[in-house]
Amino acid sequence: MPVNDTLPQLQVYNHYRRRKENFVPLDDQRTTMYVCGMTVQGPPHMGHMLAFVAADFIRRCLEYLGYPVYHVQNFTDIDDKIIARAQELGCEAGELAQQNIDLFFEAADALNIRRAHVYPRVTEHIDEIQAYIERLIEAGHAYAAQGNVWFDVRSHARYGELSGRDIDEMRSAGRVELDESKRDPLDFALWKAAKEGEPAWDSPWGRGRPGWHIECSVMSMKYLGQTFDFHGGGRDLIFPHHENEMAQSTALEGDFVRYWMHNGLLTLDGQKMAKSTGHFFSVEEVLSEFDPDAVRYYLLRGHFRHQMEYSRERLAEAAAAYDRMKRALILLEETLADSNLGIGVAEGRTSPEGLDLEAAADRSLAGFRAAICDDFNGEAAMAALFELVRETNNYLAGRSRTVCDRASVSKVLDVLREGLSVMGLFEKVGRATVPEELRALAEEREQARQSRDFARADALRDQIQSMGFCVEDTPEGPVLRPV
RNA sequence: GGCGGCAUAGCCAAGUGGUCCAAGGCGACGGUUUGCAAAACCGUUAUUCCCCGGUUCGAAUCCGGGUGCCGCCUCCA
Numbered sequence: 001m002p003v004n005d006t007l008p009q010l011q012v013y014n015h016y017r018r019r020k021e022n023f024v025p026l027d028d029q030r031t032t033m034y035v036c037g038m039t040v041q042g043p044p045h046m047g048h049m050l051a052f053v054a055a056d057f058i059r060r061c062l063e064y065l066g067y068p069v070y071h072v073q074n075f076t077d078i079d080d081k082i083i084a085r086a087q088e089l090g091c092e093a094g095e096l097a098q099q100n101i102d103l104f105f106e107a108a109d110a111l112n113i114r115r116a117h118v119y120p121r122v123t124e125h126i127d128e129i130q131a132y133i134e135r136l137i138e139a140g141h142a143y144a145a146q147g148n149v150w151f152d153v154r155s156h157a158r159y160g161e162l163s164g165r166d167i168d169e170m171r172s173a174g175r176v177e178l179d180e181s182k183r184d185p186l187d188f189a190l191w192k193a194a195k196e197g198e199p200a201w202d203s204p205w206g207r208g209r210p211g212w213h214i215e216c217s218v219m220s221m222k223y224l225g226q227t228f229d230f231h232g233g234g235r236d237l238i239f240p241h242h243e244n245e246m247a248q249s250t251a252l253e254g255d256f257v258r259y260w261m262h263n264g265l266l267t268l269d270g271q272k273m274a275k276s277t278g279h280f281f282s283v284e285e286v287l288s289e290f291d292p293d294a295v296r297y298y299l300l301r302g303h304f305r306h307q308m309e310y311s312r313e314r315l316a317e318a319a320a321a322y323d324r325m326k327r328a329l330i331l332l333e334e335t336l337a338d339s340n341l342g343i344g345v346a347e348g349r350t351s352p353e354g355l356d357l358e359a360a361a362d363r364s365l366a367g368f369r370a371a372i373c374d375d376f377n378g379e380a381a382m383a384a385l386f387e388l389v390r391e392t393n394n395y396l397a398g399r400s401r402t403v404c405d406r407a408s409v410s411k412v413l414d415v416l417r418e419g420l421s422v423m424g425l426f427e428k429v430g431r432a433t434v435p436e437e438l439r440a441l442a443e444e445r446e447q448a449r450q451s452r453d454f455a456r457a458d459a460l461r462d463q464i465q466s467m468g469f470c471v472e473d474t475p476e477g478p479v480l481r482p483v
Numbered sequence: 484g485g486c487g488g489c490a491u492a493g494c495c496a497a498g499u500g501g502u503c504c505a506a507g508g509c510g511a512c513g514g515u516u517u518g519c520a521a522a523a524c525c526g527u528u529a530u531u532c533c534c535c536g537g538u539u540c541g542a543a544u545c546c547g548g549g550u551g552c553c554g555c556c557u558c559c560a
Contacts, residue, residue, distance in 0.1 A: 018487095036560070044560090051560035081558065163555075164486055170556060212558080234560030235488080241559085264488080265554065274559055301508085302496060307489070307553065314495060317509045321495095324508080327522070367506095371497090380497050383507035390507095390524090397524050398516080454518055461520085472521050481522090 008373040010065055013305065015238070015260040016162060020375055025229055026258060031067040033059060034220040034257075035116070036233035036241070039076040040100035041085050044107045045280035046299075046310055047234070047266040047273035053296055054263045054304035055232050056113040056424060061372045064422045072223045073116040074216060075101055077123050078209055081276070083198055093199050094123070107283040110292040111299070112424045120219040122210055126201045129210045132218045132248075133190045141251040145181035147193030147206040153186045156247050162260065163239035188244050190214045213244035221249060221256075231257040235265055235307075236272070264307035273310065281310060290315060294322040297425055300378050321386075325420075326429055328389040330481070332413040333431045335401060338476075341409070344402035354405030357395045361408075361415045364388035368419045378423060385419045388412060401476065434480045438469055442478050445471065 010023040025031045035055045038048055052073075059069050076082075077097035086093040108115075122129070133149055136142040141155045153159045153167060160167055167186060189211030194200030200207040220228065226249075233242065242260065249256040265272045273280040286295055289312075298318035302308055335341060345351065350358070367384030371377040392412050396404070420426045434442075445460035461471050469480045 038560075039558080041558095048560050054560090079558085160486095165556075166485080169485055232560090235554060236559055237555095238487085239555055240557090263560070265560075267553075270553070272554065272559085276558055305488090306496095309495090314509090317495065320510090321508045324522095331523090377497075379508095380506075383497065386507050393523055394525090449518075452518070458519075470521070473517070474522085475516095479522095 007065060008370050010061075010373045011375055012259050012261065013375050014258075015262050016257070021259070023259065025067055026227060029068065031062055031069045031230070032224040032228035033062075033069055033071045033230040033232065034216070034224055034228060035071070035073040036216060036231075036237055037073040037075050037119070038100070038104060039079055039081060040097045040104065041079070041081040042275050043100055043103045044283050045273055045275055046283060046286060047280060048104075049107055049111055049113075049283055050266045050299045050304075050308065051232070051234050051263050052108060052113050053111055053299040053424075057300060057304070057378060057422075058230070058232070058261070058376050059114065060422050060424055061376050065373070070224065071114075071116040072118045072120065072220065074219055075104075075119055075121045076212065076215060077101070077121045078199060079212060097121075097123075103284075107287070110283075110287055111296045112293065112427060114424075118223050120223065122215040122219075125215065125219055125222070126210065128222060129214055129218045130191075130201075130203050133214065134204065135252060136190065136248065139252055142190055143183070144191075144205045147208060148179070148181060148189055149191035149205055149211075150182055150187040151190050151244065151248060151251075152183060153188070153247065154184055156251055158250060159247050160243065162246050163243045165239065165243070188213065188240065190248070213241055214248060216241070216245045217248040220245075226253065227255045227258065229258050230261060231259070232261045232263070235262045238262060261305075263304045267307060267309050268311075270309065286315070290319060291322070293425060293429070294319040297322045297423075300382075300423060300425075302379055303375075303377060305375075322425075325386070325389060325416075326426065328392060329413070329416060329420075329426055329429060330431060331396065332392070332409060332416070334479070335396065335404065335409055336406070336413065337431065338401045340401045341404055342402065342406040344400070345405060350405045350408060351403070353395060354408035357391060357405070357408045358411050360388055360391040361412045365415045365418065368415075368422075372422060381419065382423065385416060388415060398475070432480075432482045434469065435467075438464055438467060438480055442471060442480055446478055449473075 011020045012023045013020050033055070035052070038044060055073075059071055062069050075097070078093060082093050082097055086096045089096060133142060136151065137144065137149065140152070142149055142151050167184075170186065191203060191205055191208050191214075192211055193206055193208045198209070200209055220231070231242070246256055267273065268279060268281065271279060290298075295315070298315050301318055364384050364387060367387070368381045371380035371384060374380070396409075441460055441464050445457045445464070448454075448457040448460065464471055464480065465483070468483055470483050472479045472481060
């Protein structure tokens with residue numbers, strides 16, 4: 001997708017500086033993006049998918065604007081929760097992780113999330129993690145004690161910068177993992193000594209496994225370099241995860257992330273969805289009831305930085321809006337496929353109404369682009385598209401296809417498709433093929449209507465409906481649509 | 484206790500100094516169209532942006548003070 005000079009400057013809200021900034025990639029050949037992925041102790045829930053749909057949307061915007069994106073998203077495939085859950089189920093931790101990774105991909109595919117370029121896993125980077133920990137120890141930022149290795153938060157002047165915390169003011173003693181071998185209660189684990197029966201790797205400090213935060217430092221820098229453009233994840237990761245990650249990654253050399261982005265959390269009854277408390281809706285549950293593409297649209301509503309309350313009612317509401325757009329697309333495609341389209345209009349001429357419609361399409365596209373360039377404002381971007389839908393319907397309503405302007409109609413469809421592809425929506429939606437037998441039934445019903453046998457016509461309509469299609473009578477004849 | 488976020492119509496939601504007497508969607512009501520529907524179109528649905536003060540020629544937007552909700556400070560997208 002070409003970038004051109006008429007596009008507005010992209011602005012992004014950088015959590016690190018707490019303000020919108022002009023986006024300038026480190027390398028204009030490659031915009032780098034790291035997204036904190038799941039700890040695969042269980043299947044993905046809606047809150048996870050909100051984060052990944054948001055990241056996917058950001059990536060699509062960047063690509064649309066002409067920034068080639070290199071996208072890395074990790075899997076945390078070993079940690080306390082996974083070990084505990086696997087023991088409960090009586091399976092290997094690795095097996096459990098793999099199952100949930102498969103489920104993640106299933107959900108991501110359903111929601112039309114593009115695949116990242118790399119999905120690094122902790123268990124595949126143990127050597128690199130150990131090597132980095134050694135360097136941290138040598139540099140005096142970490143220390144080994146009783147088989148654990150702790151990051152020394154007091155050794156790093158910038159600790160607390162990202163989350164806006166002051167080490168001395170944190171009332172966290174007693175809430176943080178208690179361990180006598182720590183010099184400061186806030187010191188966090190780079191390497192955890194294994195208990196009996198736990199999956200473990202040999203290390204200079206004894207058998208154990210990586211702490212939670214070190215993987216993201218090591219893997220992001222391995223695939224993207226010491227300094228890269230975007231780092232995304234949920235707000236709940238700001239502290240301690242991202243704070244710790246930043247500390248680890250900046251302790252030895254250079255800058256780390258250039259633009260930190262955090263999505264708002266999905267709540268349920270006003271409380272954050274969280275797998276650890278069982279307070280969530282699984283993706284599976286939701287996708288069994290709603291069109292996945294409509295679910296994606298739902299997750300894309302509002303601004304991703306804001307918290308969003310999950311409810312079936314809101315989802316149904318979003319699905320209704322989704323249908324409005326879908327109908328408009330189908331109507332446009334049907335119109336363009338109509339052999340009578342524009343036959344009553346002189347070649348090369350566009351009616352005043354057609355010119356107005358084209359102007360509306362231009363406004364819509366400009367509005368859409370301005371919106372996504374303003375910190376990826378998907379809500380405002382969709383509004384620009386919906387305005388065009390209204391103007392298009394207005395143009396098409398009651399106008400014979402013979403006097404419609406093909407070029408204008410075609411332009412509208414192009415604009416809508418262009419915008420919607422950035423949203424990652426309706427990419428598989430087009431005109432439905434109607435089975436021959438249904439076409440015959442519809443024809444039969446039309447004859448019944450002509451002879452004013454409405455009882456029979458309604459019976460046929462019910463029959464068609466029971467076969468998954470609804471009949472809409474238009475001035476051009478009946479049209480069948482999948483329900 | 485500390486740090487951060489949010490509060491806009493019946494509901495969801497964009498908008499962070501004038502172009503806003505406030506987008507877009509859902510819903511509701513009235514009308515057009517229809518055999519009836521469906522869809523679509525037209526109109527109505529916030530003189531007002533949680534409250535109180537202040538700054539300004541001008542504020543939903545800035546400042547101060549409240550109130551309410553949420554997140555983080557422990558694993559978490």
